[in-house]
Amino acid sequence: MSKNRPSVPFWQNIGYSFLPFADAGSIDMPLSRILRLSLFQITVGMAAVLLNGTLNRVMIVELGTPTWIVALMIAIPLLIAPFRALIGHRSDTHKSVLGWRRVPYIWFGTMMQFSGLAIMPFALILLSRADVFTLGLVASCGAFLLVGTGMHVTQTAGLALATDIAPKDKRPRVVALLYVMLLVGMMLASFVMGNLLMDFSSTRLAQVIQGAAVLSLLLNVIALWKQEGRKSARIKAEQAEQSFSQIWRSFTQGRGTKRLLWAVGFGAMAFAMQDALLEPYGGEVLGMSVGGSTALTGAWALGALVAFAYCARRMSTGSDPLRLAGYGTAAGSLAFMMTLFAAPTGSVPLLFAGATAIGFGTGLFSIGTMIAAMDLSRDGNSGLALGAWGAVQASCAGLGIALGGLIRDGVSALALVDAMGATLAYRATGYGTVYTIEIILLIVTLIILGPVIGLGAQHHNEEAESFGLREFPT
Secondary structure, three states: OOOOOOOOOHHHHHOOOOOOOHHHOOOOOOHHHHHHHOHHHHHHHHHHHHHHHHHHHHHHHHOOOOHHHHHHHHHHHHHOHHHHHHHHHHHHHOOOOOOOOOHHHHHHHHHHHHHHHHHHHHHHHHHOOHHHHHHHHHHHHHHHHHHHHHHHHHHHHHHHHHHHHOOHHHHHHHHHHHHHHHHHHHHHHHHHHHHHOOOOOHHHHHHHHHHHHHHHHHHHHHHHOOOOOOOHHHOOOOOOOOOHHHHHHHHHOOOOHHHHHHHHHHHHHHHHOOOOOHHHHHHHOOOOOHHHHHHHHHHHHHHHHHHHHHHHHHHHOOOOHHHHHHHHHHHHHHHHHHHHHHHHHOOHHHHHHHHHHHHHHHHHHHHHHHHHHHHOOOOOOHHHHHHHHHHHHHHHHHHHHHHHHHHHHHHHHHHHOOOOOHHHOOOHHHHHHHHHHHHHHHHHHHHHHHHHOOHHHHHHHHOHHHHOOOOOOO
């Protein structure tokens, strides 16, 4: 070994080798630093589980909150999602007295998460009392809005920071590893919070939520420590700065940009429509127990992790991320077919296979489109590019979840009163309608995505020397 070659501790090379995208580390940005930065994704995943999972069930079952109010509060954070592109742009052009661009946004996002979680237990207690119900409703909506806004701001600026500091040839794998850590955070949070709330009480709920608030603050401080360098050029504002509308117009005129964003929207909606339906489908239609239907979420997560590992392997050989996204939509179509036919065949194993394949398709599509969006960034506008991806993805996923529930309820109601004929007069008809629509949306996504598949490979081919590769598949 050459004496001039910088040495890297062996644990940085092999200690995390089991992780997807473990080759994202480099001498300039070792894997330990990337994993420390990824703690902000852990906190985002924790907040997502708390808002969409734990509190969903607790408010409806234990606190007796009307379902429509719970749905309203869960939907509130989605109001911020369309502004992620603007948030990313502001972090791209931020002029800080301290010389930072991303850190102030991540910090303020963290404080919003902390504040929302800190006041949430008291707001929920007020919500459960009839004499102060209105005050509790206002306070709860405010808490959900703070947490949701903090999640979007933190994640958008955090992903942009990772793109800024990662070596150019490692950026796709670094950002993809951060996506893996989001899933890890969600899995850990759901397990820990579920066990802590087994013996439910209002006091225990307050302890769990406020513990999550403190943990979010601590983890994000650790994640940010000495990650972004200070630059004096960021202190003084530029005299001639383009407006957001001008930069957005220039960004969307890029080759394939609009088509990619349309594909992200349709694909996110297609994969998300079943999010709130998979477990009820197993319980209502196939008669699965609570534990059995809960295991479907584990199967979905397993499929997503397999997708990340597969994506890591393909990206290391220079595969086009949009081609991987196309594979994800094809896998999703097959997955929803398996899920759809699980009801008439009465096959629980087929449903588990479908859930695993849905996770696999979702993982490939999400990673592929996110890396493709990152490749669209030019001249330091990575925040805008990743913000645009996040805005479209989150907004359309939220719309898909809402439409999935409405379509399922509406079609099932019609089917059970024999309005659709005796053949379709059973509960699975509503679910089957949603899964059929998802298959159609994924086919539309493939049609939109088709003309831009290969552009990512051409982009990488221009930088093949930085990747150390000579040929890229098209």
